[in-house]
Every structure is written in C-alpha cells, then in structure tokens.
Amino acid sequence: MTAKYAAVKPKRVKMRGENVTVFYGNKQALHGVTLDIAANKVTALIGPSGCGKSTFLRCLNRMNDTIEGARVEGVITLDGEDIYAPDIDVVELRARVGMVFQRPNPFPKSIYDNVAYGPRIHGLTKNRAELDEIVEKSLKSAGLFDEVKDRLHDAGTGLSGGQQQRLCIARAIAVSPEVILMDEPCSALDPIATARIEELIDDLRKNYTIAIVTHSMQQAARVSQYTAMFHLGSLVEMGETKIIFTSPKERRTQDYITGRFG
Ligand SMILES: Nc1ncnc2c1ncn2[C@@H]1O[C@H](COP(=O)(O)OP(=O)(O)OP(=O)(O)O)[C@@H](O)[C@H]1O
Ligand SMILES: [Mg+2]
Numbered sequence: 001m002t003a004k005y006a007a008v009k010p011k012r013v014k015m016r017g018e019n020v021t022v023f024y025g026n027k028q029a030l031h032g033v034t035l036d037i038a039a040n041k042v043t044a045l046i047g048p049s050g051c052g053k054s055t056f057l058r059c060l061n062r063m064n065d066t067i068e069g070a071r072v073e074g075v076i077t078l079d080g081e082d083i084y085a086p087d088i089d090v091v092e093l094r095a096r097v098g099m100v101f102q103r104p105n106p107f108p109k110s111i112y113d114n115v116a117y118g119p120r121i122h123g124l125t126k127n128r129a130e131l132d133e134i135v136e137k138s139l140k141s142a143g144l145f146d147e148v149k150d151r152l153h154d155a156g157t158g159l160s161g162g163q164q165q166r167l168c169i170a171r172a173i174a175v176s177p178e179v180i181l182m183d184e185p186c187s188a189l190d191p192i193a194t195a196r197i198e199e200l201i202d203d204l205r206k207n208y209t210i211a212i213v214t215h216s217m218q219q220a221a222r223v224s225q226y227t228a229m230f231h232l233g234s235l236v237e238m239g240e241t242k243i244i245f246t247s248p249k250e251r252r253t254q255d256y257i258t259g260r261f262g
Contacts, residue, residue: 012038014179015037015060016036017034020035020072022064023070024071032074035228037209037211041210042224042225043211044212044213045211046227054183059076078093078178078179096179098172100181102184102188104161106167107156111156114156115134119175141173142169142170143203179209181210182213217257
C-alpha cells in the first residue's frame with residue numbers, strides 16, 4: 001500500500017520519515033510510513049485509535065527507545081541528518097525535538113524549576129540572571145507568565161490542568177527546540193483551555209516546527225497546515241489540511257473525517 005500525497009509536498013522539510021516500520025515485540029505497529037514534517041508549519045496526525053500516530057510521533061525524537069521491545073526500522077532525518085545514526089546524542093536530540101504529552105506532567109517542583117530544568121541540565125546559562133530570563137521568556141511564549149508571575153516558586157502541580165499544560169509547553173520551549181511534538185495535548189482540557197492552547201500553537205509555529213496528534217477533526221482543521229491520515233499502521237494520505245478536509249483522495253480519509261469510522 002503506497003501512501004498518496006493529496007497535494008503539493010511541503011516546500012521546506014524539517015523532518016522526514018522514510019519507510020518507517022515499528023515493531024513492539026512481534027507486533028507490527030507501523031508499516032513503512034514515509035512522511036515529511038514541514039518546517040515552521042503545524043502537521044496534524046489523524047486517524048482512528050491504534051493506527052500508529054503516537055508510535056510515529058515517538059520515532060521523531062526516539063522516545064520509542066525507552067519502550068522495551070520496540071524496534072524502529074527505516075530512516076528518520078532532522079535537517080537531513082539521520083537521527084538514528086550511532087553518533088547521535090539522544091539527550092541532545094530530545095532537546096532539539098521536544099515533546100508535550102496528553103496529560104500535563106509537570107515535575108513535582110516549583111513552576112520556576114519546571115521551566116529551568118532543561119536549561120540547567122543542558123548547561124544553557126551562565127548565571128541566575130540568564131536563567132531567570134529564559135524562564136520568563138518561555139513562560140511568556142507559552143502564554144502563562146501573567147498568570148504565574150507572582151507565584152513562580154509555588155508547585156507546578158498546583159496549577160489548573162490548562163495552566164499545567166502551558167507549563168509543560170514552557171518547559172519544552174525553554175531549551176530552544178526546533179521541533180515540538182504534541183500528542184493529544186488538549187484531550188485532558190476543557191474547551192476554554194483548549195482554545196488557549198490552539199492559539200498558542202498557531203503562535204509557536206513562527207519559531208518552531210510542530211507535529212500534533214489529535215482526535216478532534218475541528219482541531220486539526222483549525223491549527224494545522226498539513227494533515228497526515230493514518231490507518232492500521234500505514235499512512236493513507238498526506239497533504240494540505242484544507243485539501244484533506246475538503247477533497248481527500250482516499251475514501252478512508254473521507255469516511256474518517258466525516259465520522260463514519262474511528
Ligand atoms: N508500548 C507498547 N507495547 C506494545 N504495543 C504497543 C505499545 N504502544 C503501542 N502499541 C500498539 O501499537 C499500535 C499503534 O499504537 P499507537 O499508540 O501508536 O496508536 P495511536 O494511533 O496513537 O492510538 P490512540 O489514538 O488510541 O492514541 C496499537 O496496536 C498499539 O496497541
Ligand atoms: Mg496515541
């Protein structure tokens with residue numbers, strides 16, 4: 001089964017997966033997926049539960065390395081560089097390709113220390129003033145600073161769900177990533193918190209490349225410029241979001257976006 005591009009391929013490619021195949025033990029979760037992630041755009045990964053969206057996303061920063069029995073084949077590049085090459089420093093890779101998860105997962109530390117964590121372990125700052133500056137800038141980029149500026153040393157876990165998720169975004173941003181991966185970042189949030197995150201995603205793409213997994217067709221249509229449709233571990237088609245949502249090439253995409261399955 002070959003995946004089809006429903007529209008022009010992205011012009012500037014930040015990450016590329018070529019023939020990506022993943023096994024968990026004997027179980028094959030991805031079947032030769034070839035997909036480009038366009039630079040400074042939002043790419044939405046959609047498809048029914050279990051189709052391999054999270055698996056593909058995790059290949060992009062080698063989070064599958066942490067899953068026992070997971071095996072990744074194929075080639076994945078970041079700016080043309082093979083991220084599975086033997087000389088790749090995985091910690092550095094994950095700083096360049098950050099991740100935000102489904103459930104907000106702040107560390108049991110203060111708001112400040114959550115954001116300062118990455119810059120500290122990567123030795124990005126020379127002194128406290130520089131660290132303060134990164135923390136403030138990251139919280140501002142995540143649209144959270146005004147709400148927390150008077151309680152930076154309170155626990156991150158004391159924030160609301162939506163605030164916690166923005167804190168996690170600030171934490172991801174603090175190490176100046178190039179790509180941010182988001183796996184259903186709004187699924188635990190109410191509509192207002194979701195709207196804030198969606199606005200934020202639109203803002204962030206000026207500086208970052210974003211890949212987002214979502215079950216909400218409305219969200220995919222609102223936030224993304226490209227959409228990739230997965231089914232049963234394969235890429236069904238990928239193209240400009242407005243085309244995928246109005247005239248997809250594949251029947252399965254049409255059926256999925258109109259709610260006929262999944
Ligand atoms: N850690 C794991 N061990 C074994 N099998 C796994 C593991 N993670 C995922 N799988 C299997 O791989 C397939 C793809 O799963 P994946 O989580 O990538 O799907 P998904 O599209 O993200 O689904 P959802 O929308 O429900 O999050 C599924 O069949 C799933 O059961
Ligand atoms: Mg998933």
